[in-house]
Amino acid sequence: MHDIIFVQHEQLAHAANVEEGDVVLEIGLGIDSLTNVLLNSGATVLAIEKDPHMLALVKERFESTDRFKVLQEDFVKCHIRSHMFPMLESRKALNAISIRAKVVSNLPFNISTDVVKLLFPMGDILSKVVFCSRLAVGVIIVFTSWLTDRDA
Numbered sequence: 001m002h003d004i005i006f007v008q009h010e011q012l013a014h015a016a017n018v019e020e021g022d023v024v025l026e027i028g029l030g031i032d033s034l035t036n037v038l039l040n041s042g043a044t045v046l047a048i049e050k051d052p053h054m055l056a057l058v059k060e061r062f063e064s065t066d067r068f069k070v071l072q073e074d075f076v077k078c079h080i081r082s083h084m085f086p087m088l089e090s091r092k093a094l095n096a097i098s099i100r101a102k103v104v105s106n107l108p109f110n111i112s113t114d115v116v117k118l119l120f121p122m123g124d125i126l127s128k129v130v131f132c133s134r135l136a137v138g139v140i141i142v143f144t145s146w147l148t149d150r151d152a
Contacts, residue, residue, distance in 0.1 A: 008132065009037040009106075016104045016130040018043050023087050023101040027075045027115060027131075029058045034106055039067060046087060046101075048075045076114045084125055100127040107133045 012034060018024060020042025026035060029049045035058065038045050047070040049055045055072045062068040071083060088099050103126060107115055112133040119129055 009034040012104050012106075012130050012132055013037050013041055016102045016128045018102060018104060021091070023084075023091060025080070025084065025101055025103045025105070025126075027103070027105040028107060029054055029070070030106060031057065033061075034104065035062065035068070038104060039065060043067070043102075044087065045069070046083060047071070048073055048078060048080070048083075050074045076111060076118065080118070081122070081125065088125060100125055102127055103129040103131065105131040107131050109133045 016024070018038055018041040022041075022043040024038050024043040024045050026038065026045055026047045029035060029047055031054075035045055035047060039062070044067040047058065047068070049058065049070055049072060052072060055070060058070055062070075069087075071078070084101055088101060091099055103119060105115075112131070115131070116129075119126060
């Protein structure tokens with residue numbers, strides 16, 4: 001089953017076209033580690049995790065990389081813009097082509113509606129949103145959105 005999950009994570013990263021230098025927001029973390037796939041793609045990852053036990057495990061696992069930052073917060077209650085702007089501004093200072101972030105995440109179904117409601121008004125700082133949500137055992141919903149390019 002681990003191989004199936006890994007393929008799923010690779011597919012999520014591919015659907016978002018995650019590349020070296022991208023800033024990626026991951027909402028909720030797991031032991032099967034989408035985070036690892038994102039970091040191996042060369043992205044800088046900002047992760048939001050509510051569970052202190054999971055947070056400790058993930059911090060320990062990725063403490064050696066400077067391209068990973070994790071915050072212990074409930075995503076639906078946090079002010080994500082205040083956390084994203086410093087990361088995006090540092091890319092802007094490096095003359096990066098894209099100064100908008102991507103969202104790639106495995107979401108619990110019970111929060112997916114709230115997350116979508118919070119993300120869609122953020123097209124000014126997000127370029128792509130790709131998430132997978134488990135509706136029930138064996139039923140997986142994959143949502144992909146390319147937000148409107150407001151700079152065009």
